[in-house]
Amino acid sequence: MNSAADIVFDEATKTYPGSVRPALDALSLTVPAGEICVLLGSSGCGKTTALTLVNRLTELTGGDIRIDGTSIREQDVIALRRGIGYVIQQAGLFPHLTIAQNIATVPQVLGWPKPRIEDRVRELLELVGLPHGEYGDRYPAQLSGGQQQRVGIARALAADPPIMLMDEPFGALDPVTREHMQDEFLRLHAQVRKTTLFVSHDIDEAVRMGDRIAVLAEGGKLLQYDTPERILHAPADDYVARFVGTDRGLKALTLRRLSDLTLEPYAGGANGTALRADDSLRTALSALLAAGADRLPVTDADGHPVGTVTVDLIREAA
Amino acid sequence: MTPMATGPVIPDFGTVSPCVRDNGLFCADWFAANWSSVFWPALAQHVRLTVIAVGIGFALAFALALLAHFRRWLVRPLGGLASFLYTIPPLALFTLLVPVTGLSVLTAEIALVAYTLMVLFKSTLAGLAEVPEAVRRAGLGMGLTRREILVRIELPLALPAIVSGLRVATVTTISVVEIAAFIIDQGLGSPIIQGLQSPFNTQFIGAGLLAVALALAADGLIVLAGRLLTPWATMRRSA
Structure with missing residues (x-):
């Protein structure tokens, strides 16, 4: 249905009320359609702020963000959010709804006819490797953390949005499950090609997942926006070099x-x-x-x- | 002096069982014989008074809790008012209302409703507030309106808290309805009060047992209804 859209941050700035310094300071970058951009940085660098500015859970205080050329300020906030898949750390599944009902939520509020919703739910559960017959009627509490996050991703994809926002989606998983989910998502992304903004504080994850990585520093300043290869081989400054680690030579090997x-x-x-x-x-x-x-x-x-x-x-x- | 009467002085009650004659603690035969004239009507009145009180009380408390959920500054004044009503002893509240609304069912219901408000208001509000932030945020982020979040997420998730509030409110109301017999001749309180004034045991023990059974049954029914409405809450254990 929807092909991917590009996301343009144009001097996007957020200063929270009662704060003098901005949490995100004039961020300018373009995420080309269909690519995964990892927002990388330690806590307090404004990466989650940057992410939630896109679906207006946080409102811009300066600059602009454009999706496919249209400013997010000009769109109805509810319609905007329904066109953006949103995945958060603890999956945030609705505990009182079955897996199938969780995934059906946005199609339902969009008023899709029932058979279409059922087909879509079946298709998505298949896509994330949880067969409908076995998992559709279970409740989130009956699933493992990794399975819950698959459902979270399926739910975000439900209405086929051109954009995905993922806020440390695998941060709460154990290392083995996390790595598995990263691979799963890359496989999935190769199929659906959504423009994806992915928040992480883990350089290894960023190198694995990102087509491009935006390294942010405290105060919401963008230090470098580049491909993983460039970030590892040619860090823009000492801060980026320290952040990617002294083993960046080894990390670079994971890319090939x-x-x-x-x-x-x-x-x-x-x-x-x-x-x-x-x-x-x-x-x-x-x-x-x-x-x-x-x-x-x-x-x-x-x-x-x-x-x-x-x-x-x-x-x-x- | 003329003889006062020619017949027996003690009225003829007909043949009575040994239990009734000896005024046993509980005579099943007398209880059964008086079921349709005394106990059943009293039980039915008791149920009606309770259902009306809890029904109106829940509607009021629910509306107020929703209001306070969206206008947080109302939480303190509304909660304070409900708590204040709850602190007045039932008998005092009945007598305070009698000059205004008389010895009527209305008086009884006003007082009964007042007693349900605090627990229902607080449990509903607490249930709405307990919804995990991640869940609310996920709903908001996927583009649900505030109203959709309330109906699809917050209210269903508040159900267990609302159900426990309803249990307490219902059981409390069933006891307070008994005290309402001081102002209206209705409910299981009536045979109890009358029974206490006579030396005959079965009347007030029978009515008392019925009140206990009613409270237990009502509580059980609400628990059952709650389980049916929140299958996910019990599923958790089988995970």
């Missing part, structure tokens, strides 16, 4: 996969466990170090050999 490299020819039974072509360079380096080897075989998803990776190849790629 073995399949991106020109591997050496497969040389047969090298020692150690074979790597998979979709493993990241970081995983490959770790495996090489753990095996104490210079080279390891690489296979495709079905276990067929595709080549050999060496420490030198990784160093050249980094």
